[in-house]
Each structure stands twice: as C-alpha cells, then as structure tokens.
Amino acid sequence: MKALVIYDSMYGNTEQIAKEIGAALGSGAKVVKVKEAKVEDVASSHLVIIGSPTQGGRQTIAIKTFVDDLPVEALHDKRFAAFDTRFKNIMARIFGYAAPRIELAIRDKGGNTTAQPQGFFVKGNKGPLLEGELERAATWAKSIAAGLPTNLMPGDYKVKKKEK
Ligand SMILES: Cc1cc2nc3c(=O)[nH]c(=O)nc-3n(C[C@H](O)[C@H](O)[C@H](O)COP(=O)(O)O)c2cc1C
Numbered sequence: 001m002k003a004l005v006i007y008d009s010m011y012g013n014t015e016q017i018a019k020e021i022g023a024a025l026g027s028g029a030k031v032v033k034v035k036e037a038k039v040e041d042v043a044s045s046h047l048v049i050i051g052s053p054t055q056g057g058r059q060t061i062a063i064k065t066f067v068d069d070l071p072v073e074a075l076h077d078k079r080f081a082a083f084d085t086r087f088k089n090i091m092a093r094i095f096g097y098a099a100p101r102i103e104l105a106i107r108d109k110g111g112n113t114t115a116q117p118q119g120f121f122v123k124g125n126k127g128p129l130l131e132g133e134l135e136r137a138a139t140w141a142k143s144i145a146a147g148l149p150t151n152l153m154p155g156d157y158k159v160k161k162k163e164k
Helices: 013-025 039-043 061-069 090-095 098-108 133-146
Strands: 003-007 029-033 047-053 079-086 118-121
Touching: 003 013, 003 039, 013 029, 013 047, 013 079, 013 133, 047 061, 047 098, 047 133, 061 098, 079 098, 079 133, 118 133
Parallel strands: 003 029, 003 047, 047 079, 079 118
Antiparallel strands: none
C-alpha cells in the first residue's frame, strides 16, 4: 500500500505525530510537510492522511488551501483520514478542531474518509505532546491500514456489558 502523510506544524508537535504515523504505516509511507506536498503524490497514493495543528478551532491556512485546491480527480480510488493536535480542555472543544474540518472538506469534494478523524493532545501552544500520544497515533494509523475501527479517543475503550 502506498501511503502519504501530509502535515503542517508550527512548533513540531504535529510533525512528530505525522512521522510516527508514517513509521507505523511502514516503508511504503511518505511523510511530507504541506509546503512540499504535491497533487501527483496524492493522486498516486492509496491512503492519504492529513494533519494540522488546531489554531483558532480550525486547520492552518496552508492545509485548508491544499485540500481546497485538490482537483476532484486526485481524490478518486483512495482513502483519506485526518488528524490534528489540540488542547485537552472544554474551551478548546467549544471552538472545534482542525481534523473534523479537514475531513468535512475532503468529503465535500467526494473523497472517501473511512477513518474517524483523530485529535492528539498537547500541553501548551508549543507542546509537548501528552504522554502516550505518539503510541496512540501509531495505533490509529495501524487500525486505518488494517481497515479496523478507528475511534480511539481516550475513553472510547469502555465496552458496555450486554444485559441479560
Ligand atoms: C494561534 C494559536 C491558536 C490556537 N488555537 C487553538 C484552539 O483553538 N484549540 C486548540 O485545541 N488548540 C489551539 N492552539 C494550540 C495548538 O493546537 C498547538 O499549538 C498545536 O497543537 C501545536 O502543534 P505544532 O507544534 O505542530 O504547531 C492554538 C495555538 C496557536 C499558536
């Protein structure tokens, strides 16, 4: 499988997650910063994962512009997934996050986003990532590659016992 991870990053945290995802996807995966990302790379990949820091409740302008400018033909026959880095607090939740917006933009263009958008937590604007987030990113990426459920936000692991 040819996988492509496109990311933007101001302080390096989203870049760390992007590289971890690339490593988890194996040797076929290419990880590129959005400034260097090419439409041809998207068109020739089977799986495209796009990540951005959340800034003001949304993705960076560079990520938004890249997705908006993707020609519809480049979206055919592939799967997309979106992730972001974000704060873990109620205020941040009110403004929303980058990943659902990226996912929506891709779906609006007719892209196939089979994976649950995912957020990875940072402590402050400059990071660092909370403990365990790199591992969670690797698990998320492997689940996508394997076609498994991808809703891996903390707390989603609880399985209710069926009442008899
Ligand atoms: C201008 C600015 C606005 C931000 N707005 C939000 C926000 O609305 N919600 C949130 O969860 N985090 C917000 N953050 C924190 C970023 O999510 C954090 O800086 C980012 O995850 C770090 O990733 P990076 O190192 O790849 O840049 C903001 C950060 C900056 C610098």
